[in-house]
Structure formats: structure tokens, C-alpha cells
Amino acid sequence: MSDSLTITPEAVAAAVQDALAAFTAAEDTAALKAARAAHAAEASPLAKLNASLRSVAPENKAEFGKLVGQARGEVNRAFTEREEQLAQAETAARLEAERIDITAVASRTRVGARHPLTLLQEQISDIFVGMGWEIAEGPELEHEWFNFDSLNFDVDHPARQMQDTFFVDPVERHLVMRTHTSPVQMRTMLERDVPIYALCPGRVYRTDEFDATHLPVFSQFEGIVVDKGITMAHLKGTLxxxxxxxxxxxxxxxxxxxxxxxxxxxxxxDLWHPTFKGGARWIEWGGCGMINPNVLRAAGLDPEVYSGFAFGMGIERTLMFRSDVQDMRDMAEGDVRFSEQFGMVV
Incomplete structure (x- = not known):
């Protein structure tokens, strides 16, 4: 079945009227484009009438060609005019929606800020990445072997008691909320080839009271180095x-x-803090040392070949030293006024 139509003045006029009506009914530029596709594109009635010129008798081609050409020109002009009208209307509506009254009272909505603990953790990570270290992460819900046994904790160590550690039911599964990020160090030694230079920041959990100097949930950054010939001097220089x-x-x-x-x-x-409020002084910052040979063996490393060091500090404690924060609870209560003191940092 042919897609061409019989050319008559009535057919041409009807196609034009349908197109003009569709353009007028379009309420936005998207609807107008759809109307153009239906009434002026290749599958439209006018396009089919134009295709029918091939079957018109030679003596009528000029007359019918002029009739269809004028009709298509009229439709295209109508589309252009309607497109300009809708574009102007949409632009005006968008400008009105975005209009700002500069005489109005300023908004009192407080702008938020990123938490200073997050900013400090990122800065610490940047320091060690700048030395060529990697950042390592691990699960917060940890198996007791990674959290204690592999790190040379005896079965009767006080940290393994219920009053010090969050054990997860059922207890026989030996799952705990990690009490330090040290299990990430063990996972790093098991998963990566030596030499290892990795920083392990993250959240940890202990059954501490929620007070000015303790939090049951806090964050640490721990570092681990395993290589040949590592000594305490390397640890001291790094810290x-x-x-x-x-x-x-x-x-x-x-x-x-x-x-x-x-x-x-x-x-x-200990840290010598030269700008500590009340005068420069030594402050306890964290713990460190050479990795115990038993820990290296648990990771499948020969302590006769490899040595290493590890250290760990609290990020909250570090923030207290740097910024004279007197109460750790301010870091956990979510008051935006606390974060605002440290400025807007993207």
C-alpha cells in the first residue's frame, strides 16, 4: 500500500489547518517538537502529498507543486513563530522562578560544615599518602581472632572481657565490634605482599562511659610497616x-x-605540644613499637627476615590537642555550632 496521497486543494488545506491547530495547542517547546514531527516531518500528511507529485501528470506538476510548496512554507513559518513565543514564555518563567529580591531580608538559614574529625582524618591520611603509604580499611564487625588472637592477646587478657569489649550475639560466633583498627593491620599483612607501608584509619568501639574524655565509639589511625631492616629509628622519624x-x-x-x-x-x-593552651608540655598521644614476632608469624611472615613497626593514636584525642577541645562529647552530639568553629571546608 502506497504512503502517497492524492493532491487536491482540499487535502492540502486540511493538512495545513491540522498543523496550525497542533502548533497552537502546544503548551511548551517539547510538545511543539512533537507536533512538528507529526505535521511537518517525513511521515506527515504534507510530506506524503509532496511525494505524490511524482505521479501527477506533467501538465499539472507546476500547479500542484506550487500549492504544496506554499503550504509547507506556511506550516514552517507558523512553527517558527510558535517556537519563538514558547521559548520567550519559558525563559520568562525561568527568570521569574530564579528571581532574587535584593531588598528582602537576608536568609537566616545556617550553612552546615563538615565534621572536624572527618577533616582531620583526611589530613592525617594525606600526610602518609605523601610519604608513599597506602590507606587500608577493614570491617568494623570483626572476628575475635583478628581483633585479639592474631595480635598476641592471651585468652585471659582484660580487653577480652565483656566489660571492656562489645561482643555480638551469639557469643559462640566470636564476633566483636573491633576495639582498635589493629585487625586491619593483620588483614593487610595477610592480603598484601611485603614491603607494606599502610595507614589504617577508622571507627572503633569500647564499653567506655560517655564523658568528657571517653566515648564508646571513637576513631583511630594506626600505621604498619613491614620490610627488611626496619628499626625503631624509622618509627621515630615517621612519627x-x-x-x-x-x-x-x-x-x-x-x-x-x-x-x-x-x-x-x-x-x-608522648608529644611535645609547643602551642598547648597553658604552655608547651609533653602529652601522651598513643602507643607504638616494633611488631611482635608472634604477630608476624600469625601473618605468615618470617621474623628472621622481616621486621616492622606499628603505632596507633586516637583522632578525637588529636583534635583535642590541636584545637583545645575540652569535652569529647562535643564531637559526638551533632551540634552544628561545634563544626562551624572549624570553618567551611569542601
Whole structure:
């Protein structure tokens, strides 16, 4: 069946009228484009009438050609006029919607800010990435083997008691909310090839009271290095560099002997804070030491070949030192006025 139509003045006029009516009825430019496709495109009645010129007798081609050509010209002009009208109307409507009354009272809506703990964690990560380290992450719901056994915690260690650790029911599954990000260090040693230089920031959980200096949910950043020939001197240099970037060029660190199951020798890490409110002083910052050979063996590494160090500090505690925050609860209560003090940082 042919798509062509018989050309008559009546057929041409009807096609024009249908097109003009459709253009007039279009309420926006999208509807107008649809109307144009129906009444002026290749499948439209006018296009089919134009195609029918092939079958018109030679003596009538000029007359019918002129009739169809004028009709198509009229339709195209009508489309252009309607398109301009709708475009102007839509532009006016958009400008009205976006209009701002500069004489109106300023909005009092408070602009939010990113949490300073998030900003500090990102800055700390940037420091270590700048030294060529990687960032490692792990699950917050952790198996007891990763959280304790693999890190050389004895079965009777106080940290493994219910009053210190959140165990998840059923207890026989041995799942805990991780008490430190150290299990990420073990996972890193199991999953990655040596040498390893990784920072492990994240959220941890302990059954502490919610008070000015303790939170049951807080965040840490821990670091681990495993390579050949690593010594305490490498640990000291790394922490000195981090302290100077975070607290200023006069900051420095010192070690005090201590005991941690997963490091040997172990040290308490003190920070010399030159701008501490009330005067420069030494402040306990975290723990560190050389990775215990038992921990290396648990990860399948030979302590006769490889050595390494590890350290861990609280991000909340670091924020307290840097910004003279007196109460840790301010970091957890979600009051935007607390975050605003640290400025808008994207």
C-alpha cells in the first residue's frame, strides 16, 4: 500500500489547518517538537502529498507543486513563530522562578560544615599518602581472632572481657565490634605482599562511659610497616614528621617504655605540644613499637627476615590537642555550632 496521497486543494488545506491547530495547542517547546514531527516531518500528511507529485501528470506538476510548496512554507513559518513565543514564555518563567529580591531580608538559614574529625582524618591520611603509604580499611564487625588472637592477646587478657569489649550475639560466633583498627593491620599483612607501608584509619568501639574524655565509639589511625631492616629509628622519624605537620615545626615526640601484646619492644608515645593552651608540655598521644614476632608469624611472615613497626593514636584525642577541645562529647552530639568553629571546608 502506497504512503502517497492524492493532491487536491482540499487535502492540502486540511493538512495545513491540522498543523496550525497542533502548533497552537502546544503548551511548551517539547510538545511543539512533537507536533512538528507529526505535521511537518517525513511521515506527515504534507510530506506524503509532496511525494505524490511524482505521479501527477506533467501538465499539472507546476500547479500542484506550487500549492504544496506554499503550504509547507506556511506550516514552517507558523512553527517558527510558535517556537519563538514558547521559548520567550519559558525563559520568562525561568527568570521569574530564579528571581532574587535584593531588598528582602537576608536568609537566616545556617550553612552546615563538615565534621572536624572527618577533616582531620583526611589530613592525617594525606600526610602518609605523601610519604608513599597506602590507606587500608577493614570491617568494623570483626572476628575475635583478628581483633585479639592474631595480635598476641592471651585468652585471659582484660580487653577480652565483656566489660571492656562489645561482643555480638551469639557469643559462640566470636564476633566483636573491633576495639582498635589493629585487625586491619593483620588483614593487610595477610592480603598484601611485603614491603607494606599502610595507614589504617577508622571507627572503633569500647564499653567506655560517655564523658568528657571517653566515648564508646571513637576513631583511630594506626600505621604498619613491614620490610627488611626496619628499626625503631624509622618509627621515630615517621612519627616526628607526622607531629610536625599536624602541630607545627617545633613539635616532637619521645618514647617511654610500656607493654603492648602486639609490639616488642613497646613504647608510650608522648608529644611535645609547643602551642598547648597553658604552655608547651609533653602529652601522651598513643602507643607504638616494633611488631611482635608472634604477630608476624600469625601473618605468615618470617621474623628472621622481616621486621616492622606499628603505632596507633586516637583522632578525637588529636583534635583535642590541636584545637583545645575540652569535652569529647562535643564531637559526638551533632551540634552544628561545634563544626562551624572549624570553618567551611569542601
Amino acid at each position: 616526628d614528621h607526622a607531629a610536625k605537620v599536624l602541630f607545627g615545626p617545633e613539635a616532637k615526640t619521645r618514647f617511654r617504655t610500656n607493654y603492648f601484646p602486639f609490639t616488642e619492644p613497646s613504647a608510650e608515645l
